[in-house]
Amino acid sequence: MLTLPDSAIQRIAGPPVEIDGRVLNRSVQLLLNVGERIGRDSIGGGDVHRKRAETAQMARLGMPLAKGVHVADRRIPGAESTIAARVYRPFGIGAVPPAIVYYHGGGFVIGDLDSHDGSCRMLAIESGCVVIAVDYRLAPEHPFPAAPDDCIAAYQWVVGNAAELSIDPMAVAVMGDSAGGNLAAVVAQATRDADVPPPVAQGLVYPTVDARMATRSIELFAEGFGLTRESMDWFLDHYLPRPEMVEDPRASPMLADDLTGVAPAWVWTAGFDPLRDEGRAYAERLRKAEVTTFERCYDDQVHAFFSMGVVPGGLDIIAEVSRNMGELVRTSAAARAGGGRS
Numbered sequence: 001m002l003t004l005p006d007s008a009i010q011r012i013a014g015p016p017v018e019i020d021g022r023v024l025n026r027s028v029q030l031l032l033n034v035g036e037r038i039g040r041d042s043i044g045g046g047d048v049h050r051k052r053a054e055t056a057q058m059a060r061l062g063m064p065l066a067k068g069v070h071v072a073d074r075r076i077p078g079a080e081s082t083i084a085a086r087v088y089r090p091f092g093i094g095a096v097p098p099a100i101v102y103y104h105g106g107g108f109v110i111g112d113l114d115s116h117d118g119s120c121r122m123l124a125i126e127s128g129c130v131v132i133a134v135d136y137r138l139a140p141e142h143p144f145p146a147a148p149d150d151c152i153a154a155y156q157w158v159v160g161n162a163a164e165l166s167i168d169p170m171a172v173a174v175m176g177d178s179a180g181g182n183l184a185a186v187v188a189q190a191t192r193d194a195d196v197p198p199p200v201a202q203g204l205v206y207p208t209v210d211a212r213m214a215t216r217s218i219e220l221f222a223e224g225f226g227l228t229r230e231s232m233d234w235f236l237d238h239y240l241p242r243p244e245m246v247e248d249p250r251a252s253p254m255l256a257d258d259l260t261g262v263a264p265a266w267v268w269t270a271g272f273d274p275l276r277d278e279g280r281a282y283a284e285r286l287r288k289a290e291v292t293t294f295e296r297c298y299d300d301q302v303h304a305f306f307s308m309g310v311v312p313g314g315l316d317i318i319a320e321v322s323r324n325m326g327e328l329v330r331t332s333a334a335a336r337a338g339g340g341r342s
Contacts, residue, residue, distance in 0.1 A: 009026050009030050012030055013026050013027075013029040014033065019220055019272065020271070022272065022299045023300060024271075025302075027312050027313075028300070028302055028305075028308075032226060032302070043107070043226050043228075043231050044227075044228075045231045046234075048238070051109075052109075052111075055110045056112075056115060061310060062118070062310050063119060064310075065118050066121040066125055069090050069125055071086060073087075076157050076158075077154075078136070079146070079150050079152070083135050084135035085113075085133060086113045086117070086135075087130065087132050088120050090125050090128065090129075093129075095166065096167060097171075098129045098130070098326075099129055099132060099165065099167040099171065099172045100123065100131045100329065101154060101155050101172060101187075101199075102116070102123065102132065102174075102176060103174070103175070103179075104116040104179075105178030105306075106138075106178070107178070107179050107238075108238070108239040109234075109239065111138075113135050117133075118309060119318060120133045122309070125322075126318075128326045129325075132158055134151060136150035143238070144239050144240050144241065145248075145250055147179075147183060148186045151186065155172070155196075155199070156191070158172055159172050160196060170333060170336060171200050172200060173200050174187045174188055174199045174201075174203070175202065175205070175325060176205065176207070178205070178208055178275070178303065178304070180205075181209070181279075185253040187199065188263045190250075192262055198263060201325070201328045203266045203268075203321075206279055207278075208275050209254040210254040210281070210282075211251050212246050215276075215278050215281070216277055217274055217275070217277040221274045222274065225273070225274070225303070226302050226303050227275070227302070227303040228274070229274065232274065254278060254285065260291070261289075263291075264293070265283070265328075266321075266324050266328050267279055268296050268297075268298065268306075269295075269298070270301040271298065272300070272301065272303075273301075274303070280295065280297070
């Protein structure tokens with residue numbers, strides 16, 4: 001249906017949706033309408049295993065698999081045992097390139113290496129970096145803090161084994177979308193004063209950074225836009241065993257006392273996303289801490305646009321985000337090598 005003429009898409013999608021001064025992308029609106037009709041209008045909720053299977057199916061439909069990149073699966077150390085990882089190396093990238101450790105989204109409950117395979121392929125190609133995707137442990141089988149513990153361990157392993165991976169240990173960044181954006185922010189904070197070099201940059205794609213869920217955008221987009229308030233509650237109920245854990249900075253990186261000295265950041269948000277306002281608020285906190293921070297809101301998009309290459313123009317957005325990240329990694333790495341600030 002997305003290949004239909006614009007006039008047909010507009011007719012099927014219905015009247016334009018305008019909220020908070022923004023107009024929803026018409027092709028995205030059509031997808032949301034179709035999802036509602038077939039009973040798949042929410043990213044989370046219901047039986048965990050069924051939702052994981054649905055996520056895998058939608059991933060196959062939502063993103064093409066780009067060529068021009070070598071992909072290899074392997075096992076790496078997590079916090080308690082080995083976990084799966086996938087290494088993406090673009091063809092012709094050079095001998096010792098920069099790298100991005102990538103943490104997938106999915107509310108800490110769903111998602112895996114396959115669900116974000118298409119996005120990671122594009123990220124590697126467009127950023128010009130080796131991408132190492134991390135399959136951290138998921139809730140409810142492994143609740144908080146298993147995910148951040150695995151992600152920190154994976155980052156430290158990548159830096160410590162840079163020679164084996166043929167990457168530059170002083171040019172390793174972290175990045176993730178949604179829950180993965182949360183984990184990237186947590187890793188950037190946790191490794192700021194660690195024994196290994198901290199991330200040279202952090203890329204946060206519509207990150208969830210405040211588990212208290214008290215922003216205006218959560219109220220505005222509580223239902224009807226893919227990620228709902230109900231599904232967010234479902235994710236957190238599985239992830240956080242005790243209510244007071246929402247105050248832990250490893251669950252809510254927004255609540256960290258001090259962000260001074262964390263890695264330079266790119267923050268991307270979506271205009272019709274419940275997480276929009278907390279992402280923007282985190283970017284503002286980073287700027288107030290004098291952290292070099294870039295920010296962009298894709299005003300007509302919804303949550304999960306980084307995995308929606310099937311939408312007309314979607315691949316262009318994913319490529320732009322990926323190039324933004326590659327530029328920040330290289331700029332920050334050059335500043336680090338020169339002993340200055342990026």
